[in-house]
Amino acid sequence: DWTPENFVSNSIKEIKAKVGPANVICALSGGVDSTVAAVLVKQAIGEQLICIHIDTGLMRKNESKEISELFNSKLNLNHIHIDASELFLQKLKNVSDPELKRKIIGNTFIEVFEKEAKKFENVKFLVQGTLYPDVIESVSVKGASATIKTHHNVGGLPEKMNLSLIEPFRELFKDEVRNVGRALNIPEEFIERHPFPGPGLAVRILGPVDKDKLDILREADDIFIKAIKQHNLYKKIWQAFAVLLPVQSVGVMGDSRTYENVLALRAVTSVDGMTADWFPFEPDFLAEVSNNIINKVRGINRVVYDISSKPPATIEWE
Ligand code: XMP
Numbered sequence: 339d340w341t342p343e344n345f346v347s348n349s350i351k352e353i354k355a356k357v358g359p360a361n362v363i364c365a366l367s368g369g370v371d372s373t374v375a376a377v378l379v380k381q382a383i384g385e386q387l388i389c390i391h392i393d394t395g396l397m398r399k400n401e402s403k404e405i406s407e408l409f410n411s412k413l414n415l416n417h418i419h420i421d422a423s424e425l426f427l428q429k430l431k432n433v434s435d436p437e438l439k440r441k442i443i444g445n446t447f448i449e450v451f452e453k454e455a456k457k458f459e460n461v462k463f464l465v466q467g468t469l470y471p472d473v474i475e476s477v478s479v480k481g482a483s484a485t486i487k488t489h490h491n492v493g494g495l496p497e498k499m500n501l502s503l504i505e506p507f508r509e510l511f512k513d514e515v516r517n518v519g520r521a522l523n524i525p526e527e528f529i530e531r532h533p534f535p536g537p538g539l540a541v542r543i544l545g546p547v548d549k550d551k552l553d554i555l556r557e558a559d560d561i562f563i564k565a566i567k568q569h570n571l572y573k574k575i576w577q578a579f580a581v582l583l584p585v586q587s588v589g590v591m592g593d594s595r596t597y598e599n600v601l602a603l604r605a606v607t608s609v610d611g612m613t614a615d616w617f618p619f620e621p622d623f624l625a626e627v628s629n630n631i632i633n634k635v636r637g638i639n640r641v642v643y644d645i646s647s648k649p650p651a652t653i654e655w656e
Contacts, residue, residue, distance in 0.1 A: 342514070342521035346378065349506045353382035360462035362504065363455045365447075366391040366417055368405035370531050371467025374519040375506055376415055379465050381522070388461070389415050390454050392447060395423020396538030396547075398563075399556040412525055422450045430540060430547045436656035439547070443537045448495050455499065464501040468508055469515065471610045511610055532577045533611065541656040545584035554637045555582045558601050561634065565627050566605070575617050578605035580631075581644075581655045589639035598639040601631060606653055614648040 364376045366389045380387050391409070393402040402421075409415040429442050455461060496503055507515050512533070519529045535541060539559075543551045559580040566572050581602040589596040603624075606614035628641040644651075 342517040345514075345518055346381075346521050349378055350382040353379055353504060353506070356504065357383050357386065357463060359386075359460075361386050361388060361458055361460045362463040362465060363388045363390065363458070363461050363501075364465040365389075365451055366405075366409060366415065367534075367536065368397070368401065368531075369467065369534055370519065370529065371469060371507060371512070371515055372465070373409075373413070373415075373467075373528070374515050374522065374524065375465050375467040375504075377413055377522050377524060378506055378518070379504060380415060387465070388455070388458055389417035390451060391417050391419050392450055393419070393421045393423055394426045394443065394447070394538060395421075395549075395552070396426060396443070396540045398534070398539070399560040408525075408528060412528075418454060420450060420454060422446070425450065426540075427547070427549060432546050434545045436541060439540050439656070440537050443540060444494070447536075448498065451495065452499060461499075462502060463504050464496055464499075465504045465506075467515070468503075468505040470507075470509055470511055471612055473508055475612075513609070530573055532572075532575070532579075535654060541654055542579060543582045544655060550637075551582055554599070554635060555580060555601075557635045558582075558631045558638060561630050562603055562627055565623065565630070569623060571617075571619075571623075574607070575605050576608035576611070576614065577653060578603075578617070580604070582638075587640050591639070596639045598637055600640045600642060601635075601638045602642050602644050602655070603627065604644040604653070604655070606648070608648075608653070611653065612648075614653050616645045616647055619643070 362379060362383060364379065364387060366372060366376055376387065376389055391406055406419050409417055426443065426446055429446050430439060433439055433442060495501065516529050539552055539555055540547050543555055562580050563578060566575065566578055581604060583600040583602055585600045586597050587600055589598065605617040605619065607617055608614040624643055631638055631641050
């Protein structure tokens, strides 16, 4: 029978046998999948696992710092923390095309990660939190004519560094990985975290990305997510986030006219991210969030709510 506990004990045996005396590296993004994978591999091989967290500067408000503390204090995942936010911003300057953003972020990530990983000897493996839906979607990228988004940050790395992959969750869905995480005693508050794309807020700022826009989006997103948690809705939602649109509209503030950006809010329910429905918030909730954002975040004077399902829309806007 498949149980999370059996899965953990079998995986630990398999990973030990596969790795032998080699060292293994892992990019800790703070996502549930890669973190659960790292905790599992850590149990199998202990100090042979080297974890690296790269702050891309494209994460949510305070997120990089908070997860870094969690890794150290609760998950026994000592790791190297690298702040590469300046480099990412510089490389993304004036870039609008969503796929080009992803490519640049992926390549920059590899560049920074490789430089760090090369400092260690006898590294033969890379851990990835790849799930079954990722496997399916990347097969269809190669096979079908439709271009689906390129999903993984460290995609080109294994060939480049001559590494074999350890992907313990290739046959699992997200809810199964969450149960594996529970079996590994990872705190519930972490297990329930919503998925967050590798390219982060860069694909939630339509058009070119810069520090000012990132800060505006971080503030608005933080108000939205905090309200969702306060109203006990976080667990009912698959993903929720804000999107900064490259559209300005007219507003009034006191006696004067404003001409500022539009912010879209998105929240969806889903089981695996392959299909999704928009979440039916109460009007009062939307009113509260909208008022808070417009009153507190300078640069936004209009908030809209996205009521599209996937398909035909996607979850992200880019
Ligand atoms: P879409 O927008 O394609 O998203 O409906 C499906 C799921 O994938 C996430 N996503 C990404 N994750 N790199 C990632 O690691 C990416 O480039 C990327 N694009 C989308 C999205 O957040 C959702 O969970």
